[in-house]
Amino acid sequence: MSLGRAWLASSEEEDEDGSAAGPEPVTGQEEHARGGAGHTAGPEETLVRRLMRVPMPALAVMDAAGRVVDANDSFLRLGGVGREELEAGRMRWDALAAPESPAAGAQAMDMLRRLGTAGPLETEYVRPDGSRVPVMLAALSLESPERLLVLVQDLTSRRRAEEALRFLSDASRELAEVRAEPEAILAGVAHLAVSAMASWCLVDVLEEDGSFRRVAAAHREPSGEALLREAPRYPPITDATSPLFQALARGESRVYPDFLPEHRALMARGAEPLALLEQLEARSVMLVPMRSRGRAVGLLTFASCDVGRRYGSEDLEMVEELARRVVAAVDNARLYHEGQDAVRLRDEFLGIASHELKTPLTPLRLRLQMLQRQVEGASRSGDPLSPERFSEALDVALRQVRKLTDLVDNLLDVSRISAGRMKLELEEVDLAGLAAELVSRFTPSAAQLGCALELHAPVPVIGRWDRLRVEQVVTNLLTNALKYGAGRPVAVRVEGAGERARLTVEDHGIGIAEEDLCRIFERFERAVSDRHYGGLGLGLYITRQIVEALGGTVGVTSRPGMGSTFTLELPKGTAAVP
Missing domain, CATH: 3.30.450.20 (PAS domain)
Structure with a gap:
């Protein structure tokens, strides 16, 4: 049978x-x-x-x-x-x-x-x-x-599983290159996606203000690249009328096996963005958040324009795993580059610090050696050393010791700030009186540099601040003004502005280029060559940290060749950070 x-x-x-x-x-x-x-x-x-x-x-x-x-x-x-x-x-x-x-x-x-x-x-x-x-x-x-x-x-299911494994394997090899810049990694992922499982792919990074910034866009067809670059930007997650993107910010993925007009309306606001999205002809779409340390950091968008390629739960699981690997790779790359930058800054700082510490040590050693020879000569000859020559040598030595002390104090301040151990001792301070005292102290140095110091502080301006720290801030601003003032007048003004006190230091020196204004308050940063002007690049960084700890602000306006104006504002009441 x-x-x-x-x-x-x-x-x-x-x-x-x-x-x-x-x-x-x-x-x-x-x-x-x-x-x-x-x-x-x-x-x-x-x-x-x-x-x-x-x-x-x-x-x-x-x-x-x-x-x-x-x-x-x-x-x-x-x-x-x-x-x-x-x-x-x-x-x-x-x-x-x-x-x-x-x-x-x-x-x-x-x-x-x-x-x-x-x-x-x-x-x-x-x-x-x-x-x-x-x-x-x-x-x-x-x-x-x-x-x-x-x-x-x-x-179909078996092929999809095989494709997923192959795709994740290729992605892992692509993501293993930690030397790549984070945004280059994200661009590589977008191009890898369109070669394996998407017609086009977008990568957006979530900014601190809740807006999305597009960092990568890839299309399978070269003719579609230009259209994809014009793809509508997503609304910010702070938009109360955008529940979709608020859900994405919470880490909730979305898959649309059939991408319908109502789904397009969720992703694009307005007739023009909606028309652009329709021209991309997506038939099936996945939106997958990238999350790091419990919060959303970006968004991956995958779209299929193929009739037979409908995304489902298995595809969503795969790209969610991809998103986790992408975030880990970007974090590793960022840490790698931050480490490289830290090493570079350390080496640069050590070179500058060595130079700056050597600058006062050399004249100090020479002056002490000269004084030693004079004392030995006087001892052999029996003639006493004149008090004037002895006092002159000690004055030079003391000036160099003060420079060394200032350098060491700056380094200690940076250490305290980094460790969060900077303390404030609040007391009642007259900012106008403090400015007058410092201008008087700097007048001899200014005269040697050919700078005339002017003070405009007609009335007392009282507030509760740390006197020594405010003195340190004004000292740093005056030192900068005299260093870069090019022998021209420097004006200091103090005035009350309601509940805040304002101090400005204006010079007419070399000025600061616009592209350097945003970085001069960072550690080890300068707007000029240290070879010509010296310094550790810490003064303005320490200034900003102290001012912010006191609840105030410090800023600068400048034009190259026209001088600079630094403006310090402090609240008159209790400091914002104890």
Whole structure:
């Protein structure tokens, strides 16, 4: 007995209520497919008819001409056709098979002739809408003349899993390059995505103010690159009318298997952005947040324009894993570059500090050596050393010691600021009186440099501040003004402005270029060459830290060749940071 007959015998023994199951009724279409009117269905045909009612797997019966004469619903769904096409006799095997793989059909027919069975073979079905389905099939020759029973398994899930593993593996290799800049890594991910699982991809970084900044855009088609660059920017997460992006900021991904007009309206505000998004022709879309240390830091957008590429839960899991790897890679790259910058700054600082510490040490050593020789000479000759020469040498030595002390104090201040250990001792201070005292102290130095010091502080300006720290701030501002004042007048003004006190130091020296204004308050930064002006590049950094600790602000306006004006503002009440 053949396999078909044995199965038939076992399946027709009893029906559900225990009675014998008679032959299934045959429709006119079935009768035509099986030989026309008057044809009596044999046991094998009855079995096939029963098999067609099995929901899984996908099953079909074909004749020698390649026409599908019967199929179950699973097969019809797999082929993307309706039963009316089958019943009208318009469904053909060669219309389903991928045109570039005729060898699969020839191989199957050869196996059927030799063995009576064929498969398993992997190929693709092409649906009427142009989409493709990877399948594995097997065929069995039926005892009825020129009939084949075909079993088909949908391999879409397996192929997707294989693609996901391959894609994540390629992405991991791409992300392993920690020397790359973070934004270069994100651009690489976008291009990798369009080569594997998306028609186009966008990468946006979330800024501190809640807005998105686009850092990468990649399109599979070169003609689409220009259009993609014009893609609408996303609304900020702070927008109360944008629940989608607020959800994304909370780390909630979104997948739209069918990207509908209402979904486009969520992503683009206004007629023009919406029209741009429609021109990109996305059929399926995924929005996946990138999260670092519990907060959103960016957004990945994947879009498919292919008819047969609909994103689902498996795709979403894959790109969420990709987002985690991307964030880790970007964090590693950022830490690497921060480490490199720290090493560079350390080396630069050590070179500058060595130079600056050596500057006062050299004249101090020379002056002390000279004083030592004078003392030894006076001792041998018996002539006493004149008090004037002795006092002069000590004055020079003391000036150099003060310079060394200032340098060391600056280094200690930076250390305290970095460790958060800078303390403030608040007391009542007259800013006008303090400025007058410092101007008087700097007047001799200013005269040596050819700078005239002017003070405009007509009335006392009282506030609660740390006197020594405010004195340090004003000293730093005056020192800078005299150093870069180019022998021209320097004016200091103090005035009250409501609940705040304002002090300005204005010089008419070399000025500061616009591109340097934003960085001169950072550590080890200067707007000029240290070779000509010296310094550790710490004075203004320490100034800003002290002023901010007192709840105030310090800024600068300047033009090259026209001088600079530094403005210090402090609240008159209690300091903002104790």
